[in-house]
Amino acid sequence: MTPPRILVVDNDRQMVALLRRHLEREGFAVLEAAGGQAAVEVLQQEDVDIVLTDLVMDEVGGLEVLAAAQRERPGARVLLMTAFASLETAIEALRHGAYDYLTKPFKLAEATLAIRRALDDRRLRQENERLRAAVERQYGFERLLGETPAMQAVLEKVRAVAESDAPVLLLGESGTGKELVAQALHWGSARRAGPFVPVSCAAVPESLLESELFGHEKGAFTGADRKRAGLFAAAHGGTLFLDEIGDLQPGIQVKLLRVLQDRAVRPVGSTGEVRVDFRLVSATNRDLASLVREGKFREDLYYRLAVIPVRLPALRERAADIPLLASHFLERAARRLGKRLTGFTPEAAAWMLGHPWPGNVRELENAVERAAVLARGTDVMLADLRSDMDPAPPAPSALRPSLEDLELQYIRRVLEEVRGDKRAAAKVLGVSVRTLQRKVKDL
Ligand SMILES: Nc1ncnc2c1ncn2[C@@H]1O[C@H](COP(=O)(O)OP(=O)(O)OP(=O)(O)O)[C@@H](O)[C@H]1O
Ligand SMILES: [Mg+2]
Incomplete structure (x- = not known):
């Protein structure tokens, strides 16, 4: 594991050197800046976990370092060092999102403790965000x-x-x-x-x-x-x-x-x-x-x-979503089953598009999952999908298919029976091949 990176900022060079020696002994990687402006530059270039900065400095002060840290390194935690006299400003800084402050003079062990607390807080927060993102992917x-x-x-x-x-x-x-x-x-x-x-x-x-x-x-x-x-x-x-x-x-x-x-x-x-x-x-x-x-x-x-x-529209009202949903369910099922399944045969895909799906997405989901179990090749075949579905459940009266739908369903069934041979299907249906082709062009 890479050691946590700590940026120490103070006009007082001796203070910086002292903290550096101590923190390095504690196993941290230390970056330093001799003032606020230098700190802002470091923050623009380097990733840091913790900023330990003096509050009152010449020109650019601790509050500006805090703002820069929030802008450049939003995950970093900022700890302030302050003399008793500027306690009010320190509290103001907490209000602006600083994590904690140390009142000068402080023992080096106190600094270590505050830093470790800030690192724990940062870890927890990152963990929370990760979990939340995962939950949102799952439920969002x-x-x-x-x-x-x-x-x-x-x-x-x-x-x-x-x-x-x-x-x-x-x-x-x-x-x-x-x-x-x-x-x-x-x-x-x-x-x-x-x-x-x-x-x-x-x-x-x-x-x-x-x-x-x-x-x-x-x-x-x-x-x-x-x-x-x-x-x-x-x-x-x-x-x-x-x-x-x-x-x-x-x-x-x-x-x-x-x-x-x-x-x-x-x-x-x-x-x-x-x-x-x-x-x-x-x-x-x-x-x-x-x-x-x-x-x-x-x-x-x-x-x-x-x-x-x-x-929410019924699945048959948004039939164009069927391929998208079916591939999603197939991919998921394949992953769960540890099977290589890449898609559907053209007949299977056409059948899914034309099926009325009275049970909507749930029915499609179940059909694809069952088919994934049954499939022997890498493509799901019509027989896998329809295994225990015939005869089709009677559609509630509100869902009565139109004549045109029925015709297409019938044509599809015949095509299946003759394994897609249009000439043979046309014969069964009693129409010309050309008529059949016209009717199935959007299958
Ligand atoms: N738009 C969608 N995208 C992906 N999956 C979906 C979608 N809609 C529904 N599902 C899946 O279909 C199944 C049924 O969905 P859900 O339980 O939300 O339906 P419902 O409308 O509450 O049904 P019921 O009225 O029977 O309770 C669930 O497994 C769900 O994950
Ligand atoms: Mg429900």
Whole structure:
């Protein structure tokens, strides 16, 4: 390991020499400057970990050295040396971001101690930044793939509102990436240091969901053997993600509305209120507006949740993203499996483009992962993808394919059966080769 580099700055040459000798004995690499101006020049040229500078110097003083260090070497920590008389300026310097100060005269051991503390702080900070970057790669916007205008528009909107505290309602079919967007909203917001608390509102009995959300006092009901803080409280300072909000029972709808209005919760069995502060993101794959019209979802709650509605497009509405997503999932699967997989055969690629993907990105992800396991060559073949998919699941009425889609699907199937032989396919289909070519030119 290379020794930490320390820049010592003082008009007093004897002081510099003394510190240099001591710090080198302690195993540090020492650079020196006989004044503020010289220090600024060193900072422009040399990387340093710590700056140990006198505060009051002729011409260019310690505060200017501090500013130069922040500008040129933002990772460096600055320690000031000061006579008692200039303590006020030293405190001012701390306010400007200096790490610590030593009051002259000080023992050499004190200097070592302060330097080691500053180095630890620097290491911790770097480690934190590294972890944060890793987490952001894992949960942030970078994970959301999509180059089609439909997806780009969504990403732009989501990025723009991440910083605000306004409630976001994510709408979209199952598997379109609602949870992914919810996480990205959290990691892209000022609340990223706080918790991200996902709650599924589906299929949980009303009373259980209530105590989960609100928490309860000990003995509030049978089985409440301990006091428990609820999920509203757990999300304090962070983001609460209410998933499948369309399934929320009417009783809880009223209570949720009250929490959003009062920004406070009353745990079950308690008389006191607890203040809560969270950013709300909710999601549903149901048509919330029609649930409101049918009287199954409170209108007032709907407007509270849907301050910023974001609709995630179904995969078939952004089919041009399929190749990008498929290659990404394939690459990831290959890495996990330790297999060499370079791509898809043309038939497999064409089939993926035409498949309606009722389960959206999740379905594509699963299909590619399964195919990666089955694949024997370096290219994924159609048979690997379709292994256990036929017959295609019946499409919900809203997803009924158009006649044109059906025709293309049928042509594709025939082409597969004849292994891409257009002449043979044309015969089966009862059209001329030329007609067939025209119909498949965008396959
Ligand atoms: N734009 C995208 N880029 C990359 N991966 C995506 C994208 N959208 C979704 N995925 C992946 O697809 C899968 C499903 O996404 P997610 O769980 O966010 O969907 P959802 O909308 O919450 O679905 P559901 O309504 O069923 O809960 C996840 O594994 C996710 O990583
Ligand atoms: Mg989900």
